[in-house]
Amino acid sequence: MQENKNENTQEDAGDILSQRRRKNKEMKAAGINLYPNDFKVSHGINAVRQEIEGAPDRMGPDGPVFSVAGRMMAINRFGKSAFIRIKDGSGELIQAYLQSKMLGEAFDLFKQMDVGDFVGVTGTLFTTRTGEWTLDASTFRLLSKATRPLPEKYHGLKDPEKRYRKRYVDLIMNPEVREIFLRRSRMIQAVREFFITRGFLEVETPMMQVVAGGAEATPFVTHHNALGMDLFLRIAPELYLKRLVVGGFDKVFEINRNFRNEGVSTRHNPEFTMMEFYWAYATDADLMALSEELFAHVAKAVTGDVVVNYQGHAIRFDGIWPKIPLLDALVEIGGVDKKLLDDREGLLAFAKEKNISVTKTEKLGKVLTKLFDVLVEPKLIQPTFITGYPVEVSPLSRRSDKNPMLTERFELFVAGREIGNGFSELNDPEDQRQRFLMQVQEREAGDAEAHMMDEDYIEALEYGMPPTAGQGIGMDRLAMLLTDAASIREVILFPHMKPVSHQ
């Protein structure tokens, strides 16, 4: 008895995938088209819902006929009849009632269908005993056969690894995931709308660059075969966007991918989406004012409110936000002794005491910002501008006329993390050359993230760049805020995953 069973198991390969493949083969052999494309849809399921809402009294056997198509998400079979639930691209579901006596042969076909198959149903509407609007199917068609089964309907797909690797299954099974990406799309649209309305030109600049500049980060290297040269994937579009300002486009912006060769975490993905804009005849102060408007606009467009709940914090994007000089923030929020601010040795000792890793060779400005990252940044929950960054850490920013050690630069912090960085642009080519040289020195001293010399960019500045202010905003981090996502992977459709070897 038991031996027989084992033999059967071997032959049958009793797993669902094998069963389905066998069944598909049999249906094809019987002349059934598993992938027809001639079904005509009359209404999206959301449109059916609207029709019902608009005139529920008109619905019934003599009422309008609907042809809907979508994925079968559930089947309740009763022998000679069945209820099915169909979901389409609108994300909405509708129930249909299939009866053997009504459908004849089509009902026999239906008996072979599985949850996950795409189907088309035509019929009028009725309500069930429990009052649910249901299509009374006069025709039933298979539109596309699913060979693999969907995850279980109640618990769905939970395993984060599987959710990211098989995002399409995640999107089928988890409506809240779908909602995140709808919001992200609305967010990008709102940002684009905001800048285009204000006369900014949307542009695309190179992602493959000979010199990767515009940020302090390690680039990815790629190779061009025909040209026989290595190229860098861009770490920022900044230097190209400013070349466009030189070229006469006074207001430009770009929303696109940057690539940084660093670790992955809940806040870092090797490729991420950045928005940068440049605005001639404006200053850092103008940028801050525009940011306040922008964030309120986008928050409203995406969530319907200027107050956004993020990980238990009610974050207010309306109104005017605090602007705190970096040094004041270090003293008032970070608890750094005011007397230490220009005492590099004292700060190094203080950092050591606080267990903050700083290398001995780092310049005062860098030590200050490292202390800031640990002591102040996590405490900035409500939108806050930190202003007055030291020249050493701001190689592309215009010097402050009042204090040449500082720049007209700010960073924007929300929910304890950096979300934007903006400044009046350095347009003095001589000063820019000196700044690059300083960076090159640091690079030679072992800082792999320091800037490389970009002669072509300096040449562009030598043609004259109008006084300009520019800003970058991390779109993924903004999406996290607007979708209450704790990890950046939740707002990136296909976050980077290492390949699995045994599978």
Place this chain on the structure above:
RNA sequence: GGGUCGUUAACUCAGCCGGUAGAGUAUCUGCCUUUUAAGCAGAGAGUCGUUGGUUCGAAUCCAACACGACCCA
């Protein structure tokens, strides 16, 4: 790079003082024309992440590795 936790059926999870694997859903067979995680009866399904070690015997103990989650740098 370091730490903690995880990886068992298609999915969600039990099993982990070592004795050769289990539930629910899904699947298959039979019954069922108003279900809402439908119901009833029966059945099949697993390289227990990978490799090695300890042992008479490993999903279980140990080690290394892979992948992932979270925290730290």
